[in-house]
Amino acid sequence: xxxxxxxxxxxxxxxxxxxxxxxxxxxxxxxxxxxxxxxxxxxxxxxxxxxxxxxxxxxxxxxxxxxxxxxxxxxxxxxxxxxxxxxxxxxxxxxxxxxxxxxxxxxxxxxxxx
Amino acid sequence: xxxxxxxxxxxxxxxxxxxxxxxxxxxxxxxxxxxxxxxxxxxxxxxxxxxxxxxxxxxxxxxxxxxxxxxxxxxxxxxxxxxxxxxxxxxxxxxxxxxxxxxxxxxxxxx
Numbered sequence: 001x002x003x004x005x006x007x008x009x010x011x012x013x014x015x016x017x018x019x020x021x022x023x024x025x026x027x028x029x030x031x032x033x034x035x036x037x038x039x040x041x042x043x044x045x046x047x048x049x050x051x052x053x054x055x056x057x058x059x060x061x062x063x064x065x066x067x068x069x070x071x072x073x074x075x076x077x078x079x080x081x082x083x084x085x086x087x088x089x090x091x092x093x094x095x096x097x098x099x100x101x102x103x104x105x106x107x108x109x110x111x112x113x114x
Numbered sequence: 115x116x117x118x119x120x121x122x123x124x125x126x127x128x129x130x131x132x133x134x135x136x137x138x139x140x141x142x143x144x145x146x147x148x149x150x151x152x153x154x155x156x157x158x159x160x161x162x163x164x165x166x167x168x169x170x171x172x173x174x175x176x177x178x179x180x181x182x183x184x185x186x187x188x189x190x191x192x193x194x195x196x197x198x199x200x201x202x203x204x205x206x207x208x209x210x211x212x213x214x215x216x217x218x219x220x221x222x223x224x225x
Contacts, residue, residue, distance in 0.1 A: 004157075033213070042120075042203050042215030043158065056212055091157070101146045101165075103213065105157040 002026045004106035006092050012112045018080035021109045025074070025094030031055075033103060034067055034077050035091040043091055049075060082113045116141040118206050120216025128224050133194050135219045137204035138186040144206040147180060147187050152218075153200045161202075162189070194223045 005024040013019050025032050030051050035043035046065065048056040051072035060067065064083070069075040079086055089110050093103040117140040127133050139147075148163035164171045164178045164187065171178050175194075180187040191198055201220050207213040 040218070042118075042205075042217050044215070045213055048211065101207070101209075102148070102160055102163065104160070105150075107157045 004092055004094055004104055006090075006106040006109055008109055009107060010110050010112075012114065013082050014114050015084055016081040018078065019082050019111060020079075021077045021090050021092075021111075023075045023077070023092030023106060025092070026104055028096065029094035029104075030072070030097045031095045032069060032075050033093040033095075034075070035093065037089040037091055037108070039088070046077070079111075082111075084113050087111055087113045116144055116206055116208075116212060116214040118204060118214045118216045120204050120219060122219060123217065124220045124222070126222045126224065127194050129194060129196060131194055133189075133191045133198070133221055133223075135189045135202055135204070135221070136186060137188070137206075137216050138184075139206040139214075140185065141206070141208065142182075142185065143208045145209065146207050147178070148205050149176075149178060149189050150203045150205065150215075151200045152203065158203060191221075194221075196223050196225050199223045 007022050032049040034046045037043045046060045047067045049069045052069050067077045089108045091108045092106040095103045120137045145166040150158035151161045152158045162176050162178050164180050175192045177190040199222050201218045203218050204216040205213050
């Protein structure tokens with residue numbers, strides 16, 4: 001069964017450093033989502049792509065976060081500079097198209113900022 | 115935007131008993147309501163979902179009910195087993211956009 005892939009699985013960095021996370025959605029899935037999940041809370045949507053275009057980035061802290069999906073397949077989420085409050089699990093999800101609702105999640109990247 | 119509230123935050127039941135988790139949402143335009151199960155250190159897994167054109171859906175021991183008028187939906191797990199222990203999240207969205215999640219319910223099933 002196809003799954004969403006993410007790397008790295010764990011990342012430890014010092015504050016003010018730059019970090020990047022990678023996501024490869026299920027093949028053929030046009031819609032890709034990045035979520036942040038703080039321990040003990042539900043996932044919070046950061047950005048949603050439809051193919052290579054951003055559909056919704058209203059909750060993305062754009063002063064330090066950026067996301068791209070240049071060829072409409074895999075995606076990268078970057079944080080620069082990282083802050084202590086960015087420590088969280090970063091989850092990627094994909095779905096076949098906007099009209100098909102099910103989102104499939106990747107294993108996540110757990111970020112610790114020291 | 116949408117706001118989803120979920121309760122209880124923790125729930126402990128004896129094996130074989132039923133468990134019920136409730137969520138409310140604020141946006142009347144929301145039309146899709148999935149439930150995810152997340153085991154410790156693992157990815158959220160979809161266990162059941164419901165769309166706004168139906169009031170109830172069942173899949174073996176799991177069922178979800180939706181009351182659009184009251185803007186609330188519930189997850190029902192019958193004949194609970196220890197392997198049902200996990201954190202459960204409800205969510206709501208409009209046409210799969212801007213999915214908002216509840217804060218989660220930690221379910222513990224005691225053998």
